[in-house]
Amino acid sequence: MALVLFNYNKQRITMAFKKEEIEIIEPANIFVGRHDAPVTLMEFGEYESDECAKANEVVKQLLEEYEGKIRFNFRHFPLTRIHQRSLKASEAAVAAAQSGRFWEMHNLLFKNRRNLGTISLKLYSKEAGVSNKKFLDQLVDGMYGWQVQDDLREGIDRGVKELPAFFINEEVFHGKPTYANLSAAIDEALKKSKRKNAIKQKA
Numbered sequence: 001m002a003l004v005l006f007n008y009n010k011q012r013i014t015m016a017f018k019k020e021e022i023e024i025i026e027p028a029n030i031f032v033g034r035h036d037a038p039v040t041l042m043e044f045g046e047y048e049s050d051e052c053a054k055a056n057e058v059v060k061q062l063l064e065e066y067e068g069k070i071r072f073n074f075r076h077f078p079l080t081r082i083h084q085r086s087l088k089a090s091e092a093a094v095a096a097a098q099s100g101r102f103w104e105m106h107n108l109l110f111k112n113r114r115n116l117g118t119i120s121l122k123l124y125s126k127e128a129g130v131s132n133k134k135f136l137d138q139l140v141d142g143m144y145g146w147q148v149q150d151d152l153r154e155g156i157d158r159g160v161k162e163l164p165a166f167f168i169n170e171e172v173f174h175g176k177p178t179y180a181n182l183s184a185a186i187d188e189a190l191k192k193s194k195r196k197n198a199i200k201q202k203a
Contacts, residue, residue: 024094024098024144024147025097025098026147026150027073027074027075027076027094027097027147027148027150027151028073028075028151028154030073030074030097030102031071031072031073032063032071032072032073032102032103033063033067033068033070033071033072034068034071035071037068037069037070037071038069038070038189038190038193038194039066039069039070039071039168039169039186039189039190039193040070040071040072040073040168040169040170041059041062041070041071041072041073041166041167041168041182041186042072042073042074042075042166042167042168042170043055043059043072043073043074043075043164043165043166043167044075044076044077044151044155044158044160044163044164044165044166045074045075045076045077045163045164045165046076046077046078046079046083046086046089046090046163047078047086047089047090047093047109047110047113047116048079048083048085048086048089048113048116049079049083049086049113049163049164050113051163051164052110052163052164053110053113055164055166055177056106056107056110058177058178058179058182059072060107061179062179062182062183062186065183066183066186069186069190070186074093074102074106075151075154075155076090076093076094076147076148076151076152077151077152077155077160077163077165078090078148078152079163085116085117086116087145087148088116088118088121088139089109089113089116089121090148090151091139091142091143091144091145091147091148092105092109092121092124092125092139093105093106093109094144094147094148095125095130095132095135095138095139095143095144096125096128096130098132099129099130099131099132101125101128101129101130104127104128104129105124105125105128105130108124108127108128109121109124112124118136118139118140119136121139122135122136122139158172159172164177166182168182168185168186168189169189169192169193171189173185
């Protein structure tokens with residue numbers, strides 16, 4: 001599965017003690033799938049949730065079935081009151097994305113959701129193919145914490161209350177996130193996209 005990273009809208013962070021400027025790819029700009037796919041499937045979720053892990057298996061099926069037609073965007077919504085390690089796991093996913101390894105790390109985090117300690121996250125990053133030698137230090141320092149918090153705030157603004165929460169082309173998806181339900185909603189979104197394109201061509 002192709003991983004497409006949109007590198008615009010990077011956040012610039014100045015490291016005062018080193019006078020170093022670092023550009024961070026925001027989660028909102030990290031997609032799995034073709035960049036020009038007509039349908040965007042966005043999920044707010046977190047890595048310790050069994051329900052989100054189940055939904056991730058559905059997402060993988062959808063990406064295969066609708067290859068070239070959908071792109072997937074995962075947004076972080078850690079429920080830290082019940083899942084204390086979910087925040088650092090989300091930060092680890094954002095960190096891996098900086099090396100183009102979001103999808104690999106994303107799936108490893110769900111696979112190992114019972115063991116998301118900081119040292120384990122470093123091991124998963126190596127397994128995912130992340131070569132950043134500063135990965136652990138950046139994780140401990142909370143370098144990507146603001147990106148996760150921004151996702152959390154956006155989710156709250158969008159009315160997210162339960163996980164996983166899906167949006168299809170910015171429209172709220174209602175119902176249980178099964179393959180049948182999500183594929184039906186995607187089919188409808190594809191029809192809408194075709195109608196819009198037809199109208200544009202006539203104009």
